[in-house]
Amino acid sequence: MTMHEDALRRASxxxxxxxxxxxxxxxxxxxxxxxxxxxxxxxGGSAPASSGxxxxxxxxxxxxDEVPKAAYKAVTDAFEKKSGAKVTTNVxxxxxxxxxxxxxxxxSPDDAFTWFAGYRMQYYADKGLLAPIDDVWEKIGGNxxxxxxxxxxxxxxxxxxxxxxxxxxxxxxxKSLWAEKGYQVxxxxxxxxxxxxxxxxxxxxxxxxxxxxxxxAMGTFDYLNMRLNGYQFHMDLTAHKESWDQKKVSDVFDxxxxxxxxxxxxxxxxxxxxxxxxxxxxxxxxxxxxSFLTQQYTDKAVADDIDFFPFPEIAMEGQDxxxxxxxxxxxxKKGGQNPAAKDFLAYLGTPEGQDVYASVDxxxxxxxxxxxxxKFSPLNKKMAEAIGxxxxxxxxxxxxxxxxxxNNVMIPALQxxxxxxxxxxxxxxxxxxxxxxxx
Amino acid sequence: xxxxxxxxxxxxxxxxxxxxxxVRRLSGRDKWVLGFMVGVPTLIQLVLVWIPTLLSAALSxxxxxxxxxxxxxxxxxxxxxxxxxxxxxxxPAVQHNVLWLVFLALIATPLGLLLAILLDQNxxxxxxxxxxxxxxxxxxxALIGVIWQLFYNRDSGLLNxxxxxxxxxxxxxxxxxxxxNIWAALVAAxxxxxxxxxxxxxxxxxxxDPTLREAAQIDGANAVQTFFRVIFPAMRPVNVIIIVITVxxxxxxxxxxxxxxxxxxxxxxxxALVIQNLVGEGQVIGVGSALAVILLVISLVPITFYLxxxxxxxxxx
Numbered sequence: 001m002t003m004h005e006d007a008l009r010r011a012s013x014x015x016x017x018x019x020x021x022x023x024x025x026x027x028x029x030x031x032x033x034x035x036x037x038x039x040x041x042x043x044g045g046s047a048p049a050s051s052g053x054x055x056x057x058x059x060x061x062x063x064x065d066e067v068p069k070a071a072y073k074a075v076t077d078a079f080e081k082k083s084g085a086k087v088t089t090n091v092x093x094x095x096x097x098x099x100x101x102x103x104x105x106x107x108s109p110d111d112a113f114t115w116f117a118g119y120r121m122q123y124y125a126d127k128g129l130l131a132p133i134d135d136v137w138e139k140i141g142g143n144x145x146x147x148x149x150x151x152x153x154x155x156x157x158x159x160x161x162x163x164x165x166x167x168x169x170x171x172x173x174x175k176s177l178w179a180e181k182g183y184q185v186x187x188x189x190x191x192x193x194x195x196x197x198x199x200x201x202x203x204x205x206x207x208x209x210x211x212x213x214x215x216x217a218m219g220t221f222d223y224l225n226m227r228l229n230g231y232q233f234h235m236d237l238t239a240h241k242e243s244w245d246q247k248k249v250s251d252v253f254d255x256x257x258x259x260x261x262x263x264x265x266x267x268x269x270x271x272x273x274x275x276x277x278x279x280x281x282x283x284x285x286x287x288x289x290x291s292f293l294t295q296q297y298t299d300k301a302v303a304d305d306i307d308f309f310p311f312p313e314i315a316m317e318g319q320d321x322x323x324x325x326x327x328x329x330x331x332x333k334k335g336g337q338n339p340a341a342k343d344f345l346a347y348l349g350t351p352e353g354q355d356v357y358a359s360v361d362x363x364x365x366x367x368x369x370x371x372x373x374x375k376f377s378p379l380n381k382k383m384a385e386a387i388g389x390x391x392x393x394x395x396x397x398x399x400x401x402x403x404x405x406x407n408n409v410m411i412p413a414l415q416x417x418x419x420x421x422x423x424x425x426x427x428x429x430x431x432x433x434x435x436x437x438x439x
Numbered sequence: 440x441x442x443x444x445x446x447x448x449x450x451x452x453x454x455x456x457x458x459x460x461x462v463r464r465l466s467g468r469d470k471w472v473l474g475f476m477v478g479v480p481t482l483i484q485l486v487l488v489w490i491p492t493l494l495s496a497a498l499s500x501x502x503x504x505x506x507x508x509x510x511x512x513x514x515x516x517x518x519x520x521x522x523x524x525x526x527x528x529x530x531p532a533v534q535h536n537v538l539w540l541v542f543l544a545l546i547a548t549p550l551g552l553l554l555a556i557l558l559d560q561n562x563x564x565x566x567x568x569x570x571x572x573x574x575x576x577x578x579x580x581a582l583i584g585v586i587w588q589l590f591y592n593r594d595s596g597l598l599n600x601x602x603x604x605x606x607x608x609x610x611x612x613x614x615x616x617x618x619x620n621i622w623a624a625l626v627a628a629x630x631x632x633x634x635x636x637x638x639x640x641x642x643x644x645x646x647x648d649p650t651l652r653e654a655a656q657i658d659g660a661n662a663v664q665t666f667f668r669v670i671f672p673a674m675r676p677v678n679v680i681i682i683v684i685t686v687x688x689x690x691x692x693x694x695x696x697x698x699x700x701x702x703x704x705x706x707x708x709x710x711a712l713v714i715q716n717l718v719g720e721g722q723v724i725g726v727g728s729a730l731a732v733i734l735l736v737i738s739l740v741p742i743t744f745y746l747x748x749x750x751x752x753x754x755x756x
Contacts, residue, residue: 099718102505127506212615212700268704269593269615407721412528415704419617430525434517438502438725 055085055340060110062097071360072114078356079347085340105129111335112344117151117161117326118399119239123439125154131336132158133345140349143368147393151326161328162349164357165364168308168383169219169323169396172279172293173286175307183285189227189255189314196262199285208279208287209263210270211418214411217267218397219288220259221414222323225252227314231321231392238401240436245429253423255314260421267418290325290396291383295363308379310386322390325399326367404435492735499728518729526726532707535621539628539708540689547629548685551636556666558637559644573638575631584698587627617705624706627695632688636681643677644670679748686741690734709734 061072069091076087090110097104097114104113105124115121124130137159141149144163152161177183181202186192196206211217226234229248236242237249264275264284276296278284287293288311297303310319329348335341347353351370358366362375365384373381387393398406409431417423465473502514522529554572558565575583590597591613604610613623647670655665671678693710696702702711713734716727 099722106506212704214701214703266593266612266615268617269612274594404716404721404723408715408723412703412707416527419704424527427525427527431521434521434525434726435723438514438723439504 055083055338055343057085057087057112057335057338057341057344058110059087059089059344060097060104060113061089061091062094062114064091064093064097067361067363071357074360075348075353075357076344078353079344082347083340083343085343087344105332109332109334111338111341112329112331114327115161115330116328116395116399117163117393118395119401120399120403121161121330122155122239125156125158125160129333130154130160131331131333132156132160133162133331133336133342134159136162136342136346136349139346140368143349143351143370145369145388145390147322147387147390148326148367151393151395152328161326161330162345163326163328163367164348164354165328165361165366166324166326166387166393167291167364168310168387169223169288169290170308170310170383170386171286171288172291172306172308174279174282174302174305176305177282177285178307185309186312188312192312193258193262196259196285200262204282205264205278205284206262206286207259207264208275208284209267209418210272210275211267211415212269212271214415215398215406216272216289217414217418218406218410219290219323220256220263221252221410222394222397222400223288223311224255224314225249226317226321226323226394227311227319228252228255228316230316231394234321234394235400238397238405240402240405240432243429244432245426249425249428250423253417253425256417257421260418263418268415291365292363294379304377306379308382308386317391320391321394322387322392323394323396324387324390325396326393327364328367402436402439405432409435495728496732496735498724499732501725503724505722505724514725518725519733521726522729522733528703528707528712529709529730531705532702532709532712535706535708536689536692538621539625539692540686542625543628543632543685543689547632548636548681550629551633552640554633554637555640555644559641569638569641572634574634576634576638580694580698583627583631583695587623587695587698591623614699615704620699620705624695624699628688628692631695632685635684635688639677639681639684640674643674646677647673679745683741683745687738690738690741709737 059072059076061069063069063072072089076089079085080087092100101115101120101124106129121130125132132154137149137152140162144152148163149159152159152163154160173183181199183195183198184191186195199206209217209220222234225237228251229237233242233248237244242248264270264278267275272289272293273296275284275287275289276293279287279293280297280299280302291308294303294306297306310322313319329345331341331345348357349368351366351368351372354366354368354371358364358371358375365380365387366372367387369388373384376384394400397410401410409428413423413428498511499518500514500516501511502517503511558568558572562568578586588596593599593610593612593615596613598613599610602611611619614620651669651673652665655669660668691710692708693702693714696706696708696711697714699706702708702715709730713727713730715721716723716730
């Protein structure tokens with residue numbers, strides 16, 4: 001749902017830019033802006049009317065793509081059957097949903113809606129636009145790991161999100177290539193650089209890398225920062241409770257400089273799909289990306305040959321933190337007064353509800369403990385395990401930070417860093433100060 | 440409104456002085472129709488152009504998170520200070536816009552003129568050539584992206600193949616290398632702009648009185664002299680339009696860089712920064728509005744020039 005996923009959706013349709021997206025945003029945007037609250041108002045109005053005896057829930061969904069849409073349909077159907085409540089779903093194209101969320105939440109939003117963990121969940125919670133769901137968590141809390149619980153908590157300590165699924169970021173590689181050359185999975189940063197050096201000697205691009213679209217490099221930054229300075233520092237930095245103009249941040253970039261010579265030098269002209277192809281063709285040794293990478297390998301022989309390892313440890317907290325963006329459901333302020341909406345959220349927080357979702361959309365990893373993993377590929381099992389073992393879960397920079405900070409500040413800063421290895425942390429702080437002050 | 444009342448008083452006077460009745464009094468219905476015809480466009484103009492312009496000018500002096508109206512906080516000129524001092528893409532964007540203008544003015548526009556002159560010579564298949572050169576102007580953004588991707592791609596693109604560097608480490612990364620990608624984008628922009636200019640000049644050339652050309656030839660002028668001394672000056676109205684179009688195109692240049700990499704990494708343009716700051720994820724209303732105002736102020740210069748020329752000439756006539 002955030003820009004990295006928009007970008008990969010867009011990229012999968014064609015060479016990187018979809019004209020409809022712009023027209024939609026520019027032209028229809030105005031209409032949509034008026035339309036979203038209107039749409040919601042319709043259902044909002046109809047809900048009390050029919051609530052004579054039957055329970056109703058209105059559900060706003062930004063999952064407009066074919067498969068997730070069908071998956072949520074399956075969930076609402078199953079919930080209706082189970083509880084006897086009626087769910088009205090409003091599906092909004094995910095770009096519009098995302099961009100108009102401000103207007104949506106202030107108008108008459110649906111009771112429950114799709115969103116994700118991270119800074120913007122907390123931001124809207126702080127603005128009083130969301131309903132806390134601690135009572136729901138009392139019921140479903142046992143289904144989730146502490147890391148997921150932490151990611152679902154607002155800054156006020158109350159619970160807001162019911163996680164549905166997530167997907168991890170980590171290093172992907174081809175098993176056969178590694179077996180052939182005798183490479184070992186690196187556990188520490190030194191082992192990683194040593195391995196990279198060896199790969200370079202073998203004529204490979206050690207670490208595949210692409211940043212034409214700007215966002216993929218954030219993954220490297222997130223991991224380096226978490227491994228060097230710890231999860232909490234990373235969260236405080238992205239929420240701008242910590243200054244960018246300090247040694248800890250410069251250290252991240254200095255550490256990265258040790259890695260830069262091993263990353264694909266043509267990254268700035270490449271999309272992640274180009275990089276995925278290099279990895280598939282065994283031109284490069286490993287690739288740090290989200291697990292959506294595996295969707296690129298339609299050849300089953302290649303897909304089965306892909307393996308995963310978490311980012312090696314550097315200075316702090318070992319490999320405790322993992323980057324695994326979480327999607328789930330929130331309750332709007334109004335939805336907080338609807339017990340049926342809370343039941344709906346609680347239902348998605350059970351293994352049963354998540355199994356229904358995963359039975360249609362199996363590309364992600366269910367978050368609830370006890371969800372059916374029998375259909376998982378060995379790779380999926382491994383990734384689910386990595387997430388399960390993590391003590392803290394980050395959401396990727398563009399979800400953990402102010403979107404403007406990610407989009408307008410980090411993209412140019414990281415691209416220029418990749419180009420010449422220079423970064424001006426003072427300027428990053430100046431920009432962050434101004435942007436966060438506007439919020 | 441004032442127009443209709445002026446007409447009315449003129450009509451009254453006319454009726455008194457010349458009872459022959461050439462100018463008649465406007466009936467109530469006429470007034471209503473006139474008022475309607477003037478009022479509706481004025482209203483549309485007001486709602487769609489002036490009110491948003493003034494609002495975004497006002498917003499450029501505030502900080503706003505886009506939530507409730509009470510969250511709007513006055514920021515003075517902080518947004519402008521931020522853009523000028525702390526926003527790294529801004530100055531490169533200004534430079535690129537200037538480069539864009541110079542390139543279009545010195546290369547693309549003359550190229551369009553040249554194409555127009557050549558195609559005006561009644562050569563065989565001129566309609567076909569016209570269509571070919573004009574096609575880029577009509578193509579959709581998505582298609583342009585694909586076409587230039589095929590051309591510029593580092594590993595499999597036509598250009599690197601022709602240079603013999605395709606697939607080798609020496610291959611030029613036309614989109615990714617920030618020292619060359621602006622030129623790659625400018626070539627793509629020229630490809631469109633030249634076709635546009637060509638069509639306008641073709642129309643202009645058709646409009647030139649053929650007797651002028653004959654007269655010049657009888658006076659012994661060669662083709663070049665005929666063109667530069669006689670035909671070109673005779674196309675003055677078209678020339679003014681072309682100048683304005685070139686300037687405005689260079690200011691609102693946006694689509695091609697957005698197709699390539701959304702206007703980052705060496706392809707910053709003011710218009711791309713406006714979009715980045717106002718639309719979608721990275722919305723910062725204050726900064727985006729301030730950038731839009733900066734772009735507006737710059738654009739006002741050529742627009743004023745054009746309008747003063749256009750209306751100034753009406754007065755002469």
